[in-house]
Amino acid sequence: MTDAEPRGLTPSEGGSMWRLYAAYGRENAGHAVLGTAMALVARASGLVPALLLGLAIDAVLLGTRPFSLPLVPDAWVPAAAAGQLWLTVGILVGATLLGAVASYLGSYGWNRFAQTIQHDLRTDAYDHLQAQDRAFFDASRTGELLSVLNNDVNQLESFLTDGVNSGLRIVALVVGVGLVMFALNPWLALVSLTAVPVLVVFTGLFVRAIQPKYAAMRASVGDLNARLENNVGGIEVIKTEGAEAYETDRVREASRAYYDTNWDAIRTRIAFFPGLSLVSGLSFALTFAVGAFWVLNGPPTPFSGAVSAGAFVTFMLYTQQFVWPLAQFGQIVNNYQRARASTDRVYAVLEAEPSVAEANDPVSLLSVAGRVEYDDVTFSYDPDGDDTPVLRGVSFDAAPGDTVGIVGPTGSGKSTLVKLLVRLYDPDGGAVRVDGHDVREVSLADLRDAVGYVAQEPFLFYGTVRENIAYGTFDADDDAIEAAARRAAAHEFITNLPDGYDTMVGERGVKLSGGQRQRVALARTFLKEPDVLVLDEATSHVDTETEAIIQRSLREMASDRTTVAIAHRLSTVRDADTILVLEGGRVVERGTHEDLLAEDGLYANLWRVQAGDFEALPESFFDAAIARRAAIEGGGESD
């Protein structure tokens, strides 16, 4: 990526796979046990044909040794060759049937194990993500977070389904087949096993090479997703700015970065598997050469003893069963490395500690009087940076039922101020209190229940208008929803929608105009009837006439509860008990509308601007406004 991106997720380092199994595997152990047991049964029944074949060749066809089966009393074995053949066929069919059923149950167990863990992990990661503070989301890219919740969790599927299962199968093979081979002929077994140390070293080298490549690949998937998500969200700007070619280039670049990291990993991977097959194949050929020589010419030095043709066939079949699956070990290692890169990213979300969190012993707000105090509040979005804080020593006190108007130039910190009241952020210095309790000590659920917050750009969920109004007050009945909509001057436009209150409003409410969205959000707040009302330019998108209707409802609502209202249109807060004028993060003037006009400072000048009385504005007002703009755009101080 060429452009400066906000910091992404820092993957958790090491050990996350073990933690994943410890945290999620234990609960799902039943399925894993079923999967393992059945996989072992399937594997064991897979060993039967080779053993029987060798025996049948030697005992029935060549007659060089007696027909004797392990675990079966000799008395049960028919004496006649025909009977022995039928027994062989019967056991072969029985073993195949058992193998099929066991294989089904083995897959069932392991797939259930993998799917359940993925589901639990996805849900937990989402739950954890949701608990993060606003600053976490400010610093993260939506597309990257989605990529963790979806792609990274899904990446775990193949290892969770097959990793441990195949690992156990290989251990069972190495031990089981190895033991049988050693029992048949320890020297020839040693020849077959020469491949094992070579495979181990080769795989170790692969792991070291592939791990950072998979981590880079997962990161580039996150980047690509972030870019795509951003572009789909901003499609209107792309079109109106004619930026399609520019964006196609940027997506190409992000896709190319993914291509490159993926290709880098693929090159290592595709070299690894043929390498493994080569080692296994050479070992098979070596065993064949030594074994065939042995059958034909007797034991080569330094070996001793005889090898029959039947024993040689059994041996070669086992060698094949032993050596080829050992090469599959590489696949497990490969899947493990992929899964690990993804798990590290999922754990980065699970490990993130929100700085805005529930207090250890939170205070319950049972009945809220509504006193709101800001006590010498200082706040910075980047407390470790050297930028001037966004809020500096802000203090005010609103008695229960008071209305506080907040006005000031753009960027002066008005929205930030009210976000501290609902704990989207916590102050760096000073305290925000509701009814005398520091909001950091109050139960988050109680605080958010008590405070109704209408944001500057309300967000509507994909769903019906009714669901959007009832969001947060989920059990509201239709009459209450309609009454709230009427108070927000929304009922008429809603009934004119194709399905009235049941009309689906699109993702992010795009089917509604800005003013309609604001009214739905206001209806949500009217329905909630909060103890403290916070309005961040809640009527900025509606026309003056509609605003008058809403303001009447808001005034009625504000009459018996504390209200903090931000307004650019000063007329909406002229009746407030106190108006705070913010400039550069400080309260520079405070008082009633009349007090502030009499003071003839910033507020009085802003009032003149809105009255269109430009002639009466002093030159110093324009100088200060220009300086403020320069400061905001230059990121410096405004005073």
Ligand SMILES: Nc1ncnc2c1ncn2[C@@H]1O[C@H](COP(=O)(O)OP(=O)(O)OP(=O)(O)O)[C@@H](O)[C@H]1O
């Ligand atoms: N999430 C954020 N991360 C970093 N800086 C931010 C963030 N939100 C706001 N700011 C900065 O904080 C300052 C105050 O922003 P804020 O939104 O509080 O101002 P405002 O007075 O409400 O402005 P407006 O009237 O334009 O809505 C601005 O300089 C803005 O760039």
